[in-house]
Structure formats: C-alpha cells, structure tokens
Amino acid sequence: MFIQYVQHYIFSITDSPGFADKRAHHNALERKRRDHIKDSFHSLRDSVPSLQGEKASRAQILDKATEYIQYMRRKNHTHQQDIDDLKRQNALLEQQVRALEKVKGSTQLQTSYSSPDSSLYTNPKGSAVSAFDGGSDSSSESEVEEPPTRKKLRVEAS
Numbered sequence: 507m508f509i510q511y512v513q514h515y516i517f518s519i520t521d522s523p524g525f526a527d528k529r530a531h532h533n534a535l536e537r538k539r540r541d542h543i544k545d546s547f548h549s550l551r552d553s554v555p556s557l558q559g560e561k562a563s564r565a566q567i568l569d570k571a572t573e574y575i576q577y578m579r580r581k582n583h584t585h586q587q588d589i590d591d592l593k594r595q596n597a598l599l600e601q602q603v604r605a606l607e608k609v610k611g612s613t614q615l616q617t618s619y620s621s622p623d624s625s626l627y628t629n630p631k632g633s634a635v636s637a638f639d640g641g642s643d644s645s646s647e648s649e650v651e652e653p654p655t656r657k658k659l660r661v662e663a664s
Contacts (some may be wrong), residue, residue, distance in 0.1 A: 547564055550567055550568075550571055551567045553571070554567070554570050554574045555574070556570055556574070557570050
C-alpha cells in the first residue's frame with residue numbers, strides 16, 4: 507500500500523506541467539557544467555609543454571600538469587637563489603665603489619694641499635699623474651688591470 511502511494515506521488519510530480527521544463531533546464535545546466543570541465547582540461551593540456559597538441563586522458567593531463575608545476579617550482583627556486591646571489595654581489599660592489607670613492611676623495615684632498623701644480627695629482631699608487639694625459643702614468647702602462655670577475659651562475663638543463 508505504501509509503495510503504491512509513493513509511486514502515485516512520484517508519477518503525479520513527473521506528470522505536472524512544469525516538471526518537463528525543470529528537467530530540461532537542469533539537463534542544460536549539467537551539460538554546460540560538463541562542457542566547462544572539458545574545456546578546462548583542454549586548456550590545462552595545452553598549457554603543459556609535453557602535452558601540447560597531444561590526445562591525453564584526464565588522468566594523464568593531471569599527472570603531467572603536476573610534474574610540470576613541480577619542475578617550474580624548482581626552476582623558480584633556482585632563479586630566486588641566483589637573484590639573491592646577484593643582489594648580494596651588487597651590494598658588495600656598491601660598498602667597494604663607496605670605499606674607493608672615499609679613498610679617491612682623501613687622496614685628491616692631500617694632493618691639492620701638497621702640489622703647487624694643479625694639473626698633477628697623486629694616484630693611489632703614490633705616483634704623480636697629469637690631468638691632461640688621460641690619467642695614465644708611465645709606471646702603470648706596463649701593468650694590465652683586469653676587470654673584477656663575475657660569479658658564474660648555475661644553469662639548470664631544461
């Protein structure tokens with residue numbers, strides 16, 4: 507008796523005039539949701555270099571996307587370390603420039619008081635240099651000044 511009552515109730519609901527419209531609307535929403543998921547998987551697949559243009563299952567797409575994200579995180583970490591190293595290197599170089607400018611300033615002060623000829627000044631090595639000869643003195647012409655070496659960066663194979 508109870509089962510018949512429930513069946514009658516269900517049939518009366520499904521036979522109602524608005525039920526078909528509600529069902530059609532629900533089906534359309536569900537189809538739209540599935541299409542969105544499908545498009546999202548295609549977009550994800552095309553974002554992973556090893557899967558571009560390939561046909562792959564959703565599980566394969568998720569696996570390869572996870573691998574690629576982990577690879578990119580490692581690569582970003584390495585790049586961030588390189589950036590930090592370069593920042594430290596820049597700070598040291600700026601500190602050296604300030605120290606050299608300070609030495610240069612004190613050397614120029616000493617020579618301006620001690621040298622009657624204003625066209626000559628003493629370089630940090632202690633030899634007189636003319637301001638008109640481009641800053642080269644005879645003792646330093648034979649010496650080759652090497653530029654400071656830059657730290658080599660680690661390069662990760664891609």
